[in-house]
Amino acid sequence: MSEGHVKLIHDLDVLGEMAAEMDEYLMSDVLFWPMVKGDRPRLTIGGYLLRQHRLTLLPGLLDAGQQERLRLATGRFHQALHEKVVRFEERAHKELHARIRQWGEYLRDLRSDVRAHAGYYASSVETRAIIATLLDFLAVPPYRLDPQVAKEVAALDANLRGRWQPGDFVWPPEWQPAYPKETYWWLYGQPR
Numbered sequence: 001m002s003e004g005h006v007k008l009i010h011d012l013d014v015l016g017e018m019a020a021e022m023d024e025y026l027m028s029d030v031l032f033w034p035m036v037k038g039d040r041p042r043l044t045i046g047g048y049l050l051r052q053h054r055l056t057l058l059p060g061l062l063d064a065g066q067q068e069r070l071r072l073a074t075g076r077f078h079q080a081l082h083e084k085v086v087r088f089e090e091r092a093h094k095e096l097h098a099r100i101r102q103w104g105e106y107l108r109d110l111r112s113d114v115r116a117h118a119g120y121y122a123s124s125v126e127t128r129a130i131i132a133t134l135l136d137f138l139a140v141p142p143y144r145l146d147p148q149v150a151k152e153v154a155a156l157d158a159n160l161r162g163r164w165q166p167g168d169f170v171w172p173p174e175w176q177p178a179y180p181k182e183t184y185w186w187l188y189g190q191p192r
Contacts, residue, residue, distance in 0.1 A: 004172025008061055011051040012069060014040055018048045019073040022080035026087055031094060045092050045137075046099060046130035048077065053133050057178035089143050096134050100152050103127045107159055110191050114163070118191055122170040128186055129179075157186070165192040 017035055025033045025043050033043035041047055055062070055070050062070065081088050106124045109117045117124075131153060138145040167189035169176045181188050 002172065002174060004174035005061055007172060008055065008058060008174070009066065012055055012062070012066055012073075015048065015051040015055060016069060016073045018043045018051070019076040019080070022048065022077055026080060026084050026091060031091075031098060044095050044130075045088070046095050046134045049133040049137055050126070050130050052077070053136075054175060054178050058175065061174060085142050089138065092134055092138055092143070093146055093149070096131065096138075096149050099127055099131050099134070100149070100156065103131060104156055107156060110163070111159075114191060121190055125170060125186060129184070132184070160186060160191060163191045165189050 014035075017037060017040060021033065021035065021043055031044065035041070035043055052074060056074070059067055059070075106117070106120075106127065110121075135145060135150065135153065137143065164186075166185075169179070170187055170190070171179070179187050
């Protein structure tokens with residue numbers, strides 16, 4: 001089993017746990033929610049949506065039992081959102097602002113010393129992928145995306161494009177079908 005496939009199965013485990021805690025998370029004021037299992041990433045809406053995106057678009061890498069687990073987790077997630085549209089939208093925008101700050105800080109670090117920070121690009125770009133999934137989700141009614149957020153992301157992208165060297169996909173190759181180059185250009189290459 002390849003590294004990308006192993007990571008995808010781990011994503012499925014984490015997604016199920018995040019879906020199970022989503023209702024409680026949405027009712028809290030904690031942005032980065034510590035999961036019950038301490039060795040898991042912190043629960044955020046963006047972290048959940050990133051995994052759901054990848055898993056939903058790569059069903060050929062999941063067996064029938066894993067596909068059923070994905071279906072149950074996404075159902076549980078949507079159940080947690082039921083009658084919480086406003087709360088969800090507020091939390092998602094709050095996370096978007098935090099992720100934009102985080103991504104902007106990484107880009108500033110790159111600008112100050114590209115050699116020291118470019119080696120972390122493949123893991124750091126997860127923040128940009130979370131931003132993309134949040135933007136996509138909030139662009140679909142009943143949610144409303146704050147237009148200022150899209151402008152902030154476009155400014156950060158313009159900054160990165162000015163120093164961009166196109167190249168290979170930076171994540172496991174099995175994930176590439178979930179991230180077409182036209183949309184996710186920042187996953188195909190490295191900053192210079």
